[in-house]
Amino acid sequence: MSDDQILFHNVSKFYGDVLGVNKVDLRIPPGITSLVGPNGSGKTTLMNLMTGLVHPGSGSISVRGVSPFAPEKLMRIVGYATQYDAAPRGVTGFGFVLAGLLLHGFPRAEAERRAALAIETVALTHASSRKIAAYSKGMRQRIRLAQAIAHEPEVLVLDEPLNGLDPLVRAETIALFRDYAARGRHVILSSHVLQEVDVFSDQVILIANGMIVAEGEIRNVRDEIHEHPSQFLLHCQQPSRVAALLFEQAEVLAVKIDPEGRGVLVTTRHRDAFAAAVQRIALSGIEIDGVLPMDENVDALYEYLIGGGK
Amino acid sequence: MNQIWIIAKLEMRRAFFSRRALWVYLLALFPAVLFFGHGISVQYRRSEYAGKPVTPAAVLDRIPVGTPDTEVLATAGQPITDRKWRRRDLDRRSLQYFDGSNRIWLEFENGALKSRNRRTLNSFDEDSKVYAGVFQFFYLRLAVFFGCLGIFINLFRGEMIDKSLHYWFLAPVRREILLLGKYCAGLIASAVIFGGGALLSFSALLSYQSSADLQGYLQTDAFYHGTWYILSAMLGCVGYGSVFLAAGLLLRNPIIPALVMLLWESINGFLPELLQKLSVLHYLQSICPVAPPLDPNVPPLMRMILAPAAPTSAWAAILGLLAVTALVLYAASRTVRRLEINYGTE
Numbered sequence A: 001m002s003d004d005q006i007l008f009h010n011v012s013k014f015y016g017d018v019l020g021v022n023k024v025d026l027r028i029p030p031g032i033t034s035l036v037g038p039n040g041s042g043k044t045t046l047m048n049l050m051t052g053l054v055h056p057g058s059g060s061i062s063v064r065g066v067s068p069f070a071p072e073k074l075m076r077i078v079g080y081a082t083q084y085d086a087a088p089r090g091v092t093g094f095g096f097v098l099a100g101l102l103l104h105g106f107p108r109a110e111a112e113r114r115a116a117l118a119i120e121t122v123a124l125t126h127a128s129s130r131k132i133a134a135y136s137k138g139m140r141q142r143i144r145l146a147q148a149i150a151h152e153p154e155v156l157v158l159d160e161p162l163n164g165l166d167p168l169v170r171a172e173t174i175a176l177f178r179d180y181a182a183r184g185r186h187v188i189l190s191s192h193v194l195q196e197v198d199v200f201s202d203q204v205i206l207i208a209n210g211m212i213v214a215e216g217e218i219r220n221v222r223d224e225i226h227e228h229p230s231q232f233l234l235h236c237q238q239p240s241r242v243a244a245l246l247f248e249q250a251e252v253l254a255v256k257i258d259p260e261g262r263g264v265l266v267t268t269r270h271r272d273a274f275a276a277a278v279q280r281i282a283l284s285g286i287e288i289d290g291v292l293p294m295d296e297n298v299d300a301l302y303e304y305l306i307g308g309g310k
Numbered sequence B: 001m002n003q004i005w006i007i008a009k010l011e012m013r014r015a016f017f018s019r020r021a022l023w024v025y026l027l028a029l030f031p032a033v034l035f036f037g038h039g040i041s042v043q044y045r046r047s048e049y050a051g052k053p054v055t056p057a058a059v060l061d062r063i064p065v066g067t068p069d070t071e072v073l074a075t076a077g078q079p080i081t082d083r084k085w086r087r088r089d090l091d092r093r094s095l096q097y098f099d100g101s102n103r104i105w106l107e108f109e110n111g112a113l114k115s116r117n118r119r120t121l122n123s124f125d126e127d128s129k130v131y132a133g134v135f136q137f138f139y140l141r142l143a144v145f146f147g148c149l150g151i152f153i154n155l156f157r158g159e160m161i162d163k164s165l166h167y168w169f170l171a172p173v174r175r176e177i178l179l180l181g182k183y184c185a186g187l188i189a190s191a192v193i194f195g196g197g198a199l200l201s202f203s204a205l206l207s208y209q210s211s212a213d214l215q216g217y218l219q220t221d222a223f224y225h226g227t228w229y230i231l232s233a234m235l236g237c238v239g240y241g242s243v244f245l246a247a248g249l250l251l252r253n254p255i256i257p258a259l260v261m262l263l264w265e266s267i268n269g270f271l272p273e274l275l276q277k278l279s280v281l282h283y284l285q286s287i288c289p290v291a292p293p294l295d296p297n298v299p300p301l302m303r304m305i306l307a308p309a310a311p312t313s314a315w316a317a318i319l320g321l322l323a324v325t326a327l328v329l330y331a332a333s334r335t336v337r338r339l340e341i342n343y344g345t346e
Helices: A045-051 A070-079 A093-103 A108-120 A137-149 A167-182 A218-227 A241-248 A273-281 A298-306 B001-016 B023-052 B057-060 B070-075 B124-162 B165-169 B175-207 B211-218 B223-251 B255-270 B278-289 B300-306 B313-340
Strands: A006-015 A019-027 A029-034 A058-063 A078-081 A155-158 A186-191 A203-208 A213-218 A230-236 A252-257 A261-270 A287-292 B082-089 B090-098 B101-110 B112-120
Touching: A006 A045, A019 A203, A029 A045, A029 A167, A045 A058, A045 A186, A058 B211, A078 A137, A078 B057, A093 A108, A093 A137, A093 B001, A108 A137, A137 A155, A137 A167, A155 A261, A155 B211, A167 A186, A230 A241, A230 A273, A241 A252, A241 A261, A241 A273, A252 B300, A261 A273, A273 A287, B001 B124, B001 B175, B023 B124, B023 B175, B057 B070, B057 B101, B070 B090, B070 B101, B070 B112, B124 B165, B124 B175, B124 B223, B165 B175, B175 B223, B175 B313, B211 B223, B223 B255, B223 B278, B223 B313, B255 B278, B278 B313
Parallel strands: A029 A186, A029 A203, A078 A155, A155 A186
Antiparallel strands: A006 A019, A006 A058, A203 A213, A230 A261, A230 A287, A252 A261, B082 B090, B090 B101, B101 B112
């Protein structure tokens, strides 16, 4: 077993007859890893499995050499901010974070210091004495994050951590993830929007229907984006003529007249060559009003890989 | 131990003040209210009769049946009340006297003494037996039983409903330790509530007794009885608490374990001796200091349900109860280790 990696070996989990995840093999190195998939794809199940909240039906899991069946060891190195939007009744933000630290065995004074620091990190100091029940969704999200980071875990697991955060706090939270990753720690987070996490993730794991569809470093995923066919809309006054000219280009896979009459829809695998071709057509005197990418975002890759809509 | 205590402290608030279990206080306080109420009524009667003329009991007892009412009035003097009425062609008369602690009614038919009825203003022996009956048949069988259901079943099941159980599972604590911590929180809360309830009701019982009765009781059995009443209520919490904590791990609906347990406790007298020892009530009945009054006309079937089948000695009962509790907690700890967080949404 590797002591600095998170390992899933042939892990399956069913909830009765319902598939959670199926035959998952993963090796997650330190850094920021994003689990991406649509709702119900198995992201939360993977996170719950690695934190021991659910147990695998088959296979084995190791989190930096620790089994999820040993919470007394595992949770010393793991902090998990779940998606469950509930907190113990009647507790204040400070009390919530403090309780977690007391359970870690910190002396009260030290626990109070750490709780205050964690709450300050998520910019909630002003609301720490208020009851969590009175928090907004974003504030509840942040207080859960504060509890997860308060004991400075080596593995930070975050289920949809950016949901409900305003842009400023989102930027600060991402900076926090980067800081954690830079110190050789794991940051595992989930999202159903690839676009949201691809900017700062070192690795991406795409999951659909309980199975790993793709995994790897983010730059490899980006390469796949460039290799998979992209669609563009050419705004022009003479769509039939432009379509005919584009058909002659080897890099163009398909051309059709936009049914809404805006111009021509073009599918290509080589963007640079396509751009050169459009330039040549424009230089030949045919007026091109504009080129609009129809699917130029990372979600397109996601749809491409899982073969369906989100 | 430190972790158990930290968990217990964190859980204490939920155990004491869970909105779902505030009715537990009503159950715990009911006998105290009952006996305080009875005490007030006794005090009222005492003050009512304080100024009434006293006729020595010996004078009244010496009057033979058949004595004419005029002669009785001449011997015993003016009664407190004098009621006359006619029924079934008979002239009836009732004279009430007071001997200082008892009310005595002399009943006449057609002017001759027919019978005499005596009712005390308050009888400590009678109250003591009534208290024993209330304690066993209501307090232990119902109040402590359902109170523990309300407190202990919430410790896990309540958190599942609130979707907050995972916070405990995400702490660096063995699940068995978590179970014990929560059990301790529930036990402290229930023992304080029901031990306190027993103490309060026992105090209520003593609060209105005559000073002679009270002095006599305090110098003999009061401390012994009071201690065992409180102890048996607390031991009820120990036993029922473990059962309902375990039930909260296994079942969503608390009605089911409550009914099953109630049935099990009720049919205990019909079970083989070995199975009888797997009942909490079996041990609790054995350590109650005063046997509750059982009407001799109670049918044998009902008698088996109400009375312990084969009472054991107090210390054997305590050890037996602790053994049953340990067994249940061991089974619960194995369950909690396998417990998964599944609030029904994925």
